[in-house]
Amino acid sequence: MKIGHIELPDKPLFLAPMEDVTDQSFRHICKEYGVDVMISEFVASEGLIRDCEKSMKKMQIDPIERPFGVQLYGNRTEAMAEAVKMAESAEPDFIDLNYGCPAKKIANRGAGAGLLQDIPLMEEMTRAVVENTRLPVTVKTRLGGDHQSVNIVEVAQRLQDAGIQALSIHGRTKAQMYQGQADWETIARVKHHPDVDIPVIGNGDIVDAQGAAMAFDHYGVDGIMIGRATVGKPWLFKSIRTYLDKGFIPEEPDIAEKVAVAKQHLQKSLEWKGHPRGIYEMRRHLSNYFKGLPHFKPLRTRLVTSLDEKELHDTLDYIAEKYAHFDASKLKSDSFFHY
Numbered sequence: 589m590k591i592g593h594i595e596l597p598d599k600p601l602f603l604a605p606m607e608d609v610t611d612q613s614f615r616h617i618c619k620e621y622g623v624d625v626m627i628s629e630f631v632a633s634e635g636l637i638r639d640c641e642k643s644m645k646k647m648q649i650d651p652i653e654r655p656f657g658v659q660l661y662g663n664r665t666e667a668m669a670e671a672v673k674m675a676e677s678a679e680p681d682f683i684d685l686n687y688g689c690p691a692k693k694i695a696n697r698g699a700g701a702g703l704l705q706d707i708p709l710m711e712e713m714t715r716a717v718v719e720n721t722r723l724p725v726t727v728k729t730r731l732g733g734d735h736q737s738v739n740i741v742e743v744a745q746r747l748q749d750a751g752i753q754a755l756s757i758h759g760r761t762k763a764q765m766y767q768g769q770a771d772w773e774t775i776a777r778v779k780h781h782p783d784v785d786i787p788v789i790g791n792g793d794i795v796d797a798q799g800a801a802m803a804f805d806h807y808g809v810d811g812i813m814i815g816r817a818t819v820g821k822p823w824l825f826k827s828i829r830t831y832l833d834k835g836f837i838p839e840e841p842d843i844a845e846k847v848a849v850a851k852q853h854l855q856k857s858l859e860w861k862g863h864p865r866g867i868y869e870m871r872r873h874l875s876n877y878f879k880g881l882p883h884f885k886p887l888r889t890r891l892v893t894s895l896d897e898k899e900l901h902d903t904l905d906y907i908a909e910k911y912a913h914f915d916a917s918k919l920k921s922d923s924f925f926h927y
């Protein structure tokens with residue numbers, strides 16, 4: 589598939605943007621495990637046009653992350669049109685518009701998934717963004733406001749007419765937040781609609797290689813986007829790619845590899861965010877890298893309470909030693925990280 593002029597590999601794997609999770613340190617790790625496309629955490633258009641430091645930092649790109657999109661959200665067309673020009677100066681490969689965030693502080697103000705209830709404004713905003721950038725524009729959204737107003741087929745056509753180059757669909761409504769199961773039948777209806785020509789990227793509840801293969805083979809999407817299941821498990825991308833290309837699932841990394849990844853991630857997080865924020869924001873990753881190990885609770889507590897880099901390294905070394913002979917295929921959990 590292509591996003592505008594950007595050529596992607598067959599059956600591309602996208603890392604779903606997740607605020608405070610998919611920062612540059614985590615994206616580096618995912619890249620090493622073979623993710624194809626990544627998108628920044630969402631950037632508020634209003635913050636960007638006021639030069640807010642956090643917004644600017646979220647847009648910083650390391651060349652190894654490419655192809656890379658900056659994701660924008662907002663509720664005012666003028667601000668979005670202004671923000672996209674600033675986002676362009678960070679030199680991403682494309683711009684992604686967030687019309688899917690259901691969080692009340694965003695959706696209730698008419699941004700994110702709130703726009704699913706004002707399609708004329710969504711369309712106007714999209715056109716304004718497309719007109720104000722030379723980069724390809726994509727959208728990430730949900731099925732509709734609630735189960736009685738699933739309007740994604742209409743939304744897809746109107747956004748396509750407004751000039752977007754690809755559409756990512758999380759198979760839930762705004763009202764569902766993260767409840768229930770993602771509805772892939774409806775994602776497939778959009779993909780197979782005769783008037784929808786842009787690539788469709790399916791998103792929601794993919795946790796393993798078989799689920800990924802099913803998204804492509806059964807539902808027919810052009811790309812898949814994975815979020816929660818990658819937390820503590822960035823090697824999922826390698827597992828999926830191997831399964832799609834070669835038909836088998838590689839072994840789960842052993843404990844030495846997991847510890848090495850956790851250390852590398854911690855180091856990059858500290859480089860990127862400094863102390864102590866770089867440690868605070870690592871906690872949900874650290875607690876998930878070793879999920880499913882027996883009798884792990886006291887070590888988990890150490891990982892999520894210490895603010896000392898050396899102590900964290902010592903704990904990680906201890907984990908490597910203690911579980912050196914643990915058979916990784918006996919790990920129980922395939923569930924999402926707690927959110």
Ligand SMILES: Cc1cc2nc3c(=O)[nH]c(=O)nc-3n(C[C@H](O)[C@H](O)[C@H](O)COP(=O)(O)O)c2cc1C
Binds near residue numbers: 605609629794
């Ligand atoms: C902690 C968290 C933060 C998120 N932040 C964003 C975001 O910044 N932008 C966005 O488009 N979606 C965001 N999402 C939604 C995910 O991108 C994705 O659509 C959702 O988690 C469903 O995919 P999954 O089942 O593979 O996790 C977030 C989700 C989570 C759990």
